[in-house]
Amino acid sequence: MITIEALHKKFGETPVLKGVDLRVERGEVICLIGPSGSGKSTLLRCINGLERYDDGIVEVLGTPVDRDKKSIHEIRTQVSMVFQRFNLFPHRSVLENVMEGPLHVQKRPLAQVREEAQALLDKVGLGHRGDAYPQQLSGGQQQRVAIARALAMKPKAILFDEPTSALDPELVGEVLKVMRNLAAEGMTMVVVTHEMGFAREVADKVCFLHDGRLVESGPPEQVLGAPEHPRTREFLRRILDSGDAP
Amino acid sequence: MSFDTIASYMPLLLQGALVTVQVTALSFVISTLLGLLLALMTVSKVAPVALAGRSIVNVIRGLPIIVQLFYIYFVLPEFGIDLTAFQAGVIGLGVAYSAYQAENFRAGIEAIDPGQVEAAESLGMKSAKVMRRVVLPQALRIALPPYGNTLVMMLKDSSLVSTITVAEMTRQGQLIAASTFDNLTVYTLVALLYLALSLPLTFMLRRVEKRFAIGGKR
Ligand SMILES: Nc1ncnc2c1ncn2[C@@H]1O[C@H](COP(=O)(O)OP(=O)(O)OP(=O)(O)O)[C@@H](O)[C@H]1O
Ligand SMILES: [Mg+2]
Numbered sequence: 001m002i003t004i005e006a007l008h009k010k011f012g013e014t015p016v017l018k019g020v021d022l023r024v025e026r027g028e029v030i031c032l033i034g035p036s037g038s039g040k041s042t043l044l045r046c047i048n049g050l051e052r053y054d055d056g057i058v059e060v061l062g063t064p065v066d067r068d069k070k071s072i073h074e075i076r077t078q079v080s081m082v083f084q085r086f087n088l089f090p091h092r093s094v095l096e097n098v099m100e101g102p103l104h105v106q107k108r109p110l111a112q113v114r115e116e117a118q119a120l121l122d123k124v125g126l127g128h129r130g131d132a133y134p135q136q137l138s139g140g141q142q143q144r145v146a147i148a149r150a151l152a153m154k155p156k157a158i159l160f161d162e163p164t165s166a167l168d169p170e171l172v173g174e175v176l177k178v179m180r181n182l183a184a185e186g187m188t189m190v191v192v193t194h195e196m197g198f199a200r201e202v203a204d205k206v207c208f209l210h211d212g213r214l215v216e217s218g219p220p221e222q223v224l225g226a227p228e229h230p231r232t233r234e235f236l237r238r239i240l241d242s243g244d245a246p
Numbered sequence: 247m248s249f250d251t252i253a254s255y256m257p258l259l260l261q262g263a264l265v266t267v268q269v270t271a272l273s274f275v276i277s278t279l280l281g282l283l284l285a286l287m288t289v290s291k292v293a294p295v296a297l298a299g300r301s302i303v304n305v306i307r308g309l310p311i312i313v314q315l316f317y318i319y320f321v322l323p324e325f326g327i328d329l330t331a332f333q334a335g336v337i338g339l340g341v342a343y344s345a346y347q348a349e350n351f352r353a354g355i356e357a358i359d360p361g362q363v364e365a366a367e368s369l370g371m372k373s374a375k376v377m378r379r380v381v382l383p384q385a386l387r388i389a390l391p392p393y394g395n396t397l398v399m400m401l402k403d404s405s406l407v408s409t410i411t412v413a414e415m416t417r418q419g420q421l422i423a424a425s426t427f428d429n430l431t432v433y434t435l436v437a438l439l440y441l442a443l444s445l446p447l448t449f450m451l452r453r454v455e456k457r458f459a460i461g462g463k464r
Binding site: 048074076080083087091100101104106153 | 362366368371375379380383384
């Protein structure tokens with residue numbers, strides 16, 4: 001579904017992605033891990049064209065991703081994104097946030113869109129907060145609304161960029177639970193995360209990114225349980241020491 | 247300053263007040279539309295468009311309003327563009343203030359978190375729709391307080407069009423004072439009438455601001 005080959009990206013003179021290859025199949029959950037600054041966000045943002053890249057191939061469902069081409073809008077309706085800091089629209093109610101894409105981009109009929117949006121809010125446990133404004137919700141609630149907003153597009157895949165990193169520890173669980181359910185329903189997901197427990201339990205594949213290269217990829221029990229690469233081992237040891245993992 | 251003299255001045259002054267309100271309202275509309283256009287130009291990603299927008303704003307801001315009014319009223323006829331004093335006043339004031347409006351709007355647009363644009367783009371919105379549905383609604387709320395201040399300033403600065411013979415309130419006062427020499431009464435009345443317009447306006451604007459603040463009651 002998503003194909004990335006020999007992806008290179010520089011910010012000015014600084015190379016950030018140095019030849020990344022990654023394939024995401026339908027229904028797969030891929031967790032991207034790696035130290036800060038290794039290029040995880042940049043890689044993710046290349047997939048839906050929020051970032052330009054310099055060289056290599058990025059394709060979604062066979063269409064090359066190019067943020068300067070018209071096709072990008074279609075690609076973005078098929079690949080939704082959930083951000084670390086939620087980025088809900090503060091001037092619209094929770095329900096309106098969820099309805100925004102289907103109603104104003106996909107131009108689907110209002111009655112149907114409203115019904116689906118309400119069902120999605122129910123699904124993430126916020127069916128009763130549709131009239132609230134984002135800033136009246138907790139971070140965990142806002143992130144669940146953001147997930148509902150992403151789902152409302154009926155995407156083929158969802159990209160998550162550290163969806164729980166901006167949350168207070170006690171709110172992380174409620175968001176991960178929603179994501180677990182999505183994975184169980186077969187949603188294709190690429191998740192940048194530091195939640196090793198989530199990765200171990202949910203991911204089909206864990207990819208460790210270091211300094212712009214994917215140094216190790218494989219099933220979670222291999223990459224997280226018996227990492228081959230010294231960089232991976234060092235990274236996991238540091239994460240465990242800092243108490244991030246359950 | 248007898249009641250009779252005041253009563254005899256009032257009809258003309260009130261006529262003038264009506265023109266003042268008309269000039270202010272019309273030039274406010276022009277300055278808003280033109281200001282919005284210039285603001286959108288200055289934040290454009292197309293470099294020549296942004297440069298053109300910035301240049302126009304800088305030229306307009308660099309000129310005294312009176313000079314702009316004189317130019318439109320006295321110079322444009324030489325190029326075959328004849329405007330009545332009222333039209334010239336409305337257009338001149340509207341253009342002159344569009345630069346300040348543009349700066350207000352631009353500041354509002356630039357205050358929006360880039361994450362908002364990314365979220366909108368991620369929903370597949372094209373840039374015009376991102377602007378219309380996500381950036382502008384938030385930017386205009388931010389720009390509302392300076393926008394209201396601009397309206398009050400324009401109400402006062404509409405007196406400048408008296409210099410090109412538009413019969414608004416200040417001009418009517420000048421005419422009455424010139425024929426009666428009753429400067430004290432006339433200009434006191436003019437001042438009070440401006441306050442009678444500007445103070446309620448200011449009060450009303452504060453309420454509108456509160457109402458439209460993000461997260462406020464709608
Ligand atoms: N817009 C930008 N301009 C210049 N440099 C950037 C930009 N965005 C990211 N970078 C740089 O690119 C590198 C990779 O950034 P990226 O955000 O992809 O890392 P990350 O793995 O997501 O890190 P984190 O865990 O901190 O989110 C970093 O060195 C960062 O400083
Ligand atoms: Mg990141």
